[in-house]
Amino acid sequence: MVAGFDVDSYAKSEVTSISFFNKLSIHNNQVLIEMPFAKEIILNKEQKKQLQERVIVKIELVYTRFKTSEKFNQTELNKKRLLELKKLVPEVFDFPVWEYQLISQNNGNSREECSKMFHGFIITFRPLSTDAYAQQESDYVKQLVSNLSKIDSLAKDTTPKPYHIKTRWENGYVYDTIWGEEKKIDFYPPPPPNPYLASLKEDSTVLNAFSRNKNWTNFIVVTDATGSMSPYYTQVLTWLRQQLNNENARLFVFFNDGDRKPSDKKLLLETGGIYVTTERSYEMVSQTINKCISGGAGGGETKENDVEAMLLGLKHYPEAKNIVLIADNYEKMRDYEFMDKITIPVHIFLCGADRFINLQYLDLARVTKGSVHTKNEDIYNLYQLKEGEVVTIENRDYMLKNGVFTFYNSSKSILYN
Structure with a gap:
């Protein structure tokens, strides 16, 4: 299958620098794919099942800035690590809708120090639903309907007074102007306590x-x-x-x-x-x-x-x-x-x-x-569209090939397979 994954582009993405990544900082919806310092070997392939069965929303490749040789090429190592992950779970790269980021750790000034630090991928999944979470969602919908009903009651009030209602869907507010005074009614309740x-x-x-x-x-x-x-x-x-x-x-x-x-x-x-x-x-x-x-x-x-x-x-x-x-x-x-x-x-x-x-x-x-x-x-x-033609959506190109759509880059033809 042709994949929408251009390894060269991903390997040299914009880098976020941090001092040190603490493995204990990950949450329940994250797993680590570990690799040795300066190598692309995956150490914990048993995580493969989770990567295949859950929805991935973000992939972060973490490495240390320190290098043992001036000839060392970080971009090439990034590429090898990405391809190794792709080899483990190719289906993850069939639809790369997830967010991607490179993270460089500044701490570590020797092979010995860096070997003790984390190298590899942080995989973030979409949260799984639970009964408690479903109840929060249900309560949220009920509160939204209650708020909308209140606004409708206000709109149907026939008491003579100079007011109008203006809906601003882009920010979720309805403005009700009564006697020249602007009152803000937030019809979207606060979202359930879920960061995603x-x-x-x-x-x-x-x-x-x-x-x-x-x-x-x-x-x-x-x-x-x-x-x-x-x-x-x-x-x-x-x-x-x-x-x-x-x-x-x-x-x-x-x-x-x-x-x-x-x-x-x-x-x-x-x-x-x-x-x-x-x-x-x-x-x-x-x-x-x-x-x-x-x-x-x-x-x-x-x-x-x-x-x-x-x-x-x-x-x-x-x-x-x-x-x-x-x-x-x-x-x-x-x-x-x-x-x-x-x-x-x-x-x-x-x-x-x-x-x-x-x-x-x-x-x-x-x-x-x-x-x-x-x-x-x-x-x-x-x-x-005819075979071989391209459509552009949100500044990305898609080609019709063999009767189905594929990812396309005009400079590279079909993206990396």
């Missing part, structure tokens, strides 16, 4: 994509509601509040990849954990989201049952003309090989697409004659 989710709070991909695309009719909204997606599925509720007189969204589907089913029991197109509602009020849709959250402890695995969820939505509402899929860019589709069963356009809102675009969603948009939408861009007509 807090980092996504400012990503308004869903609201931005909906605001730029208002002409779709008779569509189903299918949303990944695993724990990692809470900053995005709550934006669906915010969008719904704006759609009081718009009935184009006819059905809402939320999926969590199998409820609490073990990974080895998740059969293709029979994974489950899918919740459907025909109600269009944000209060009722929020109840469906909460059922989905409570039903499963999704989040943290590397695959989701997107196609199964869309097919179930079409079974409930076969008259649909379009599907809006709110998808996780970090996840692969468990049922990717069945996407040709979907016969109407799928418009994919890709959440977390800050680096590369997940190639599977480009393929889905092309096969269904749909579209891809990031925080800032709308990409249509992928199905019109």
